[in-house]
Amino acid sequence: MAKFSDIIGQEQLKEYLQNTIREDRVGHAYVINGEKHAGKEFIAGVFAMALQCETEGVEPCQTCHSCRQALSKNHPDIIRVTHEKPNTIGVEDIRRQINSDMGIMPYSGPYKIYIINEGEKMTVAAQNALLKTLEEPPGYGVILILTDQADALLPTILSRCVVLNMKPVEDRLLRNYLMETMEIPDYKADICVAFARGNMGRARLLAGSEEFENIREDAIMLMKYIGEMELNEIVAAIKKINEYKLEISDYLDIIAIWYRDVLLFKATNDVNHLIFKEEIQAIKKAAGKSDYAGIEAILKALEKAKNRLRANVNFDLVMELLLMTIREN
Numbered sequence: 001m002a003k004f005s006d007i008i009g010q011e012q013l014k015e016y017l018q019n020t021i022r023e024d025r026v027g028h029a030y031v032i033n034g035e036k037h038a039g040k041e042f043i044a045g046v047f048a049m050a051l052q053c054e055t056e057g058v059e060p061c062q063t064c065h066s067c068r069q070a071l072s073k074n075h076p077d078i079i080r081v082t083h084e085k086p087n088t089i090g091v092e093d094i095r096r097q098i099n100s101d102m103g104i105m106p107y108s109g110p111y112k113i114y115i116i117n118e119g120e121k122m123t124v125a126a127q128n129a130l131l132k133t134l135e136e137p138p139g140y141g142v143i144l145i146l147t148d149q150a151d152a153l154l155p156t157i158l159s160r161c162v163v164l165n166m167k168p169v170e171d172r173l174l175r176n177y178l179m180e181t182m183e184i185p186d187y188k189a190d191i192c193v194a195f196a197r198g199n200m201g202r203a204r205l206l207a208g209s210e211e212f213e214n215i216r217e218d219a220i221m222l223m224k225y226i227g228e229m230e231l232n233e234i235v236a237a238i239k240k241i242n243e244y245k246l247e248i249s250d251y252l253d254i255i256a257i258w259y260r261d262v263l264l265f266k267a268t269n270d271v272n273h274l275i276f277k278e279e280i281q282a283i284k285k286a287a288g289k290s291d292y293a294g295i296e297a298i299l300k301a302l303e304k305a306k307n308r309l310r311a312n313v314n315f316d317l318v319m320e321l322l323l324m325t326i327r328e329n
Contacts, residue, residue, distance in 0.1 A: 002046050002071060003059050008177055008200055009169030010043065016164065017047050018058045026051065026111070027162050028137040031119070033150040034166030037201030040146040043166075044115050045070070048078045051142065052109035066109055077109040081116045089116070091125040099133050102141050111140050119145035120152035127154045134160040168198020178207050187278060191216065194257055194275045195250065212250075219254040224282045226327050227289065234327070238319045248315070249306055255326070256302045262286045263295045294329030301325040 007014050013032075020026050032040045049060040049070035060067050069075040081097050083089045098114050106112045116122070122130070134143065134157065143161075147153065150163060171193050177200070178189040184207045196203035206212050222237055229237070241251055261274045266287035271280050290298075305322040309315065 002042065002049060002062065004046055004050070005059065007039070007043055007046065009173045009198075010039070010166055013043070013164050013166060017043075017050075021050055021058050026142060028141055029134050029143040029145070029161040031145045031147060031150055031153065031158065031161045031163045032166065033147055033163060035199050035202075036148050037205060038148075038166050038199050039201050040148075040166065041115075041117060044144045044146055048075075048113045048115065048142075048144070051111050051113060052077060075109070076107040077111060078113045078115070081114060083121070087121060089118070089122040089126050091123060091129045094122070094126045094129045098143070099129060102133055102138060106140050111142050112138075113142045113144065115144045115146065117146045119147040120149040122153075124154070127157050131156055131160070169200050169203075171198070174198070174200060174203045178203060182207050188213075190275055190277075195253055215251060216254055219251060220258065220276065220279060220282075222323075223255060223258050223286070223326075224279075226323065229327065234320065234323050235316075238316055238323065241319060242315060248309055252302050252306055252322075256299060258283075259286075259295055259298050259302075262290065263292070263299075266290075266292070266295070290329055297329050298326050 004014050004018055032043060034040050046060065049062075049067055050058065052066045052070060052075060053060040054064040054066050055061045060070070062068075062071065066075065070078055073080070079097065079101065081089070081093060083093045098116075102112060102114070104112075130143070131154070133141070137143070145153070145157075145161065150158065150165075174193045174196055175186075175189050178184040178192055179186060182204065184192065188207065192203050192206040195206055218240070226234070241248070257275050261276050261279075261283050264273060265271070265280075265283050271277055274280070274283065276283060301322050305318050308318045
């Protein structure tokens with residue numbers, strides 16, 4: 001289904017879009033700014049479908065001809081801008097798919113809606129081409145720019161758009177969704193919520209990822225036994241980490257959450273607020289072995305490792321330094 005009521009945890013943004021429809025004051029251009037996987041495409045799709053819906057009301061009915069076309073992504077007046085180059089939306093993409101097309105009246109709906117996903121990939125020339133259309137759009141034209149980097153857009157573009165910033169979804173709402181809608185057990189939901197950091201799409205991806213579950217188990221196993229490992233065993237572990245298909249920051253986050261659990265247990269002796277409750281014996285052991293300064297040193301080393309990897313420092317070297325720091329503390 002695809003309704004405003006299916007958008008979780010973005011109440012202000014949702015209310016704003018619903019009011020624009022209810023009060024018949026739809027603007028010509030919107031920027032929806034939010035993290036990757038946060039649900040920008042879903043929100044844009046619901047808004048577009050609601051604008052084109054043949055029935056009165058704010059929610060798209062999902063049963064009229066227009067809604068059925070939108071749901072199947074075959075609506076002639078909801079245009080998703082495509083680009084051949086993987087990391088660039090070029091000037092010709094904008095001229096051909098928006099500028100040249102917008103002059104043609106809608107085929108069936110009251111609006112012609114253009115959805116530009118990954119808007120931050122527009123070149124300066126592409127943005128300047130779009131600017132010409134934004135300056136004098138026809139009454140039926142609506143442009144939705146979806147991005148995770150609003151500051152990558154020209155100030156002149158932003159000044160002509162309504163900028164809607166997505167907010168992190170409350171952990172409580174994420175947890176309820178995973179447990180009730182995806183039927184994820186509570187312990188797994190807690191872990192996914194901790195990693196998602198308020199990102200609904202990311203929580204859903206993690207909950208359905210078998211690889212994530214395997215990686216989590218491997219990372220915990222490494223943390224449990226790293227103090228007893230020889231250097232050659234650590235090198236072998238680094239090689240295995242490098243084979244994972246997920247972003248390395250996810251792996252480092254697993255370790256960070258493990259040591260935050262260790263720090264929390266050391267400070268409170270309370271199991272209830274731990275993410276890795278099922279590993280309480282190992283966490284208790286680690287808390288007894290490490291002092292506060294050692295745990296803080298590990299958490300700082302994790303952040304340093306992330307920064308070094310972003311700067312393209314050699315992966316093996318970064319991970320070896322990190323794991324040796326963990327082993328020593």
